[in-house]
Structures are given as C-alpha cells and as structure tokens.
Amino acid sequence: MAGGNAIRGTRVGAGPMGESERGESAPRRRISYWCANGHESRPSFAVEAEIPEMWDCPRCGFPAGRNEERPPDPPRTEPYKTHLAYVKERRSEADGRAILDEALSRLRQQRGR
Incomplete structure (x- = not known):
C-alpha cells in the first residue's frame, strides 16, 4: 500500500467552483x-x-x-447509388454512346491509328 499524504484525484489550485466564481447563470x-x-x-x-x-x-x-400530436416525419433513407447510376440519371443511352465514341476516336488519334 502506498503511503504519503497526497490527495488523489485533485490538482493544485482545484477547488469548488460555484456561482461566486463563474457568475450567475x-x-x-x-x-x-x-x-x-x-x-x-x-x-x-x-x-x-x-x-x-x-x-x-x-x-x-x-x-x-414541438407538436406532440404531429411530430416531423423521419428522414427517408435512399439506397446507395453507384457512380454509374448517377450518370444514367443525367444522360440517355444515346448520349453515353456518343461520348464513348468521341473519347475512343480521340484515343485512336493520339495512338496514331
């Protein structure tokens, strides 16, 4: 058992802080x-x-x-969408094919085909 006269759980200068030190709430x-x-x-x-x-x-x-009878509705959780799903929302199949063909033709020109 440790001896001594140390006060455990406190630090120097710690004391009760009441409203006299903090001010009135x-x-x-x-x-x-x-x-x-x-x-x-x-x-x-x-x-x-x-x-x-x-x-x-x-x-x-x-x-x-604040209305107990009609609390707000819980938020709707939408299922996880992939990047491709978001792209398909913005572009049609024809737009996607045109963009792909344009990108492929640029690559072929850079590679000298």
Whole structure:
C-alpha cells in the first residue's frame, strides 16, 4: 500500500467552483420536443433565446418538433447509388454512346491509328 499524504484525484489550485466564481447563470426554460418514435426530449434554453422549431432526438437521431400530436416525419433513407447510376440519371443511352465514341476516336488519334 502506498503511503504519503497526497490527495488523489485533485490538482493544485482545484477547488469548488460555484456561482461566486463563474457568475450567475442565465434564467432557463425547458422546451419539450417529440420525434416520430414518440421520444420526448427537453433541452433547456435561456429565457431570452430564440426557440428552434426542430431539434434532433438524442435517443434515435430523428428530427423532433414541438407538436406532440404531429411530430416531423423521419428522414427517408435512399439506397446507395453507384457512380454509374448517377450518370444514367443525367444522360440517355444515346448520349453515353456518343461520348464513348468521341473519347475512343480521340484515343485512336493520339495512338496514331
């Protein structure tokens, strides 16, 4: 067993910090938000602060609103798309073939064919 008179878990100059050292805290109010899963979260805001309409639920991450009866819809998750899928959204099959033919003809000219 280690001996000595060291105080464990503290550091030099550490002491209780109360409102006398920090100053008085601003008056607060708690606002309820509900998500689509029925979770209620109650963050606190300063009385003079602007209250946001939406808040992220700390339990599930869905958006939460202030109306318990009609919470915001959960975000839609779209399936993963490949680069080719995004290209096909922007270009038609004929456009793709024309671009490919143009690129191939340029390559053939560079190679001296």
